[in-house]
Amino acid sequence: MTSTDQQAFLSVRDLKVHFSTEDGIVKAVDGLSFDLEKGKTLGIVGESGSGKSVTNLTILGLHDRHRTAIDGEILLDGKELTTARESELEKLRGNKMAMIFQDALASLSPYHTIGKQIGETYRKHTGASKSEARKRAIEMLRRVGIPQPDMRVDDYPHQFSGGMRQRAMIAMALVCDPELLIADEPTTALDVTVQAQIMDLLKDLQQEFGTAIVFITHDLGVIADIADDVLVMYGGRCVERGTKEEVLRTPQHPYTVGLLSSMPSLDGPVDVPLSPIPGSPPSLLNPPSGCRFHPRCTFAEKVPGGLCSTERPLLKVEAGRGSACHLTLDQRQEFFADLAATRH
Numbered sequence: 001m002t003s004t005d006q007q008a009f010l011s012v013r014d015l016k017v018h019f020s021t022e023d024g025i026v027k028a029v030d031g032l033s034f035d036l037e038k039g040k041t042l043g044i045v046g047e048s049g050s051g052k053s054v055t056n057l058t059i060l061g062l063h064d065r066h067r068t069a070i071d072g073e074i075l076l077d078g079k080e081l082t083t084a085r086e087s088e089l090e091k092l093r094g095n096k097m098a099m100i101f102q103d104a105l106a107s108l109s110p111y112h113t114i115g116k117q118i119g120e121t122y123r124k125h126t127g128a129s130k131s132e133a134r135k136r137a138i139e140m141l142r143r144v145g146i147p148q149p150d151m152r153v154d155d156y157p158h159q160f161s162g163g164m165r166q167r168a169m170i171a172m173a174l175v176c177d178p179e180l181l182i183a184d185e186p187t188t189a190l191d192v193t194v195q196a197q198i199m200d201l202l203k204d205l206q207q208e209f210g211t212a213i214v215f216i217t218h219d220l221g222v223i224a225d226i227a228d229d230v231l232v233m234y235g236g237r238c239v240e241r242g243t244k245e246e247v248l249r250t251p252q253h254p255y256t257v258g259l260l261s262s263m264p265s266l267d268g269p270v271d272v273p274l275s276p277i278p279g280s281p282p283s284l285l286n287p288p289s290g291c292r293f294h295p296r297c298t299f300a301e302k303v304p305g306g307l308c309s310t311e312r313p314l315l316k317v318e319a320g321r322g323s324a325c326h327l328t329l330d331q332r333q334e335f336f337a338d339l340a341a342t343r344h
């Protein structure tokens, strides 16, 4: 995140994404702002249904346009995407911005070889010949660590293992050297070893190409490994943001504290008991008033006047660091000190 007035490579400003459904309006994203520079990774973390995927599908222009109301701005390298035509977005997807998802099988066609699929993406954006595209597909497969890429290029997705399919999807996403890569839980379905390999691969590729990465996950361990900056989402809003060190070491929001308490410490003592956050994520059809976290927050009673259930705490951001909570700074220091002690 930038602390200057200079335009960031990706800049999301007060983004709102609301869906009309038979039951009413679902406020999936409700006023989200963040910046991302080239060569940096922003980790977006939050429980299921907090609006992580909707945010990123909206950046890519892959939302359902008929039932979706979008407000705010998404600027990619200075270009406004929320008002861009579908044909312009189509050009940008794959070329300037690309994505990888959790489920490679669903993203790859079962009827075409891996090489053909990577090559076609390349041809579409560069106009390369079929033989150039095949060469490029082999080169990309080699780069993402597929052994014998000149042979495996003619395999179909089902002939690849889960980890290899994920690599192939990364190869396809990166074939046109996109400047922005959105990775939505790309390693969740993989075993820990393959997960670590894929993360290393993404880091290497980022170093090589200077790609900006948005990495979505519900796993703070993954954030600790890959992110530079972190944005914590709750109920369609950002509740905390900062550098990885700031957010993981000195969290300022009770929800982040809850997330950290429900995961094992990365380098701390192993016998600290884990305590999952009680209750369940809010309905976005009819979200709680005031602070959306208040029905689950064990600190709400420390704020006088029942403010937590009546008044929305604003996100105050200074130099990229901020949180949205009515607790005073002194209160947070006092209440969260125990957590910090167990995690240092």
Ligand SMILES: Nc1ncnc2c1ncn2[C@@H]1O[C@H](COP(=O)(O)OP(=O)(O)OP(=O)(O)O)[C@@H](O)[C@H]1O
Residues within 6 Å of the ligand: 019, 021, 026, 028, 046, 047, 048, 049, 050, 051, 052, 053, 054, 055, 064, 218, 284
């Ligand atoms: N097309 C849609 N129409 C109506 N509601 C939707 C639509 N797409 C998503 N939602 C709702 O928006 C909210 C946010 O969904 P989203 O997929 O962004 O969550 P998420 O943070 O990615 O969760 P997960 O960790 O489970 O992937 C959810 O309540 C979801 O049900």
Ligand code: SF4
Residues within 6 Å of the ligand: 253, 254, 255, 291, 292, 293, 294, 295, 297, 298, 299, 300, 303, 308, 313, 324, 325, 326, 327
């Ligand atoms: S504003 Fe109140 S309910 Fe919300 S996180 Fe802070 S203390 Fe908890």
Ligand SMILES: [Mg+2]
Residues within 6 Å of the ligand: 052, 053, 054, 184
């Ligand atoms: Mg999701």
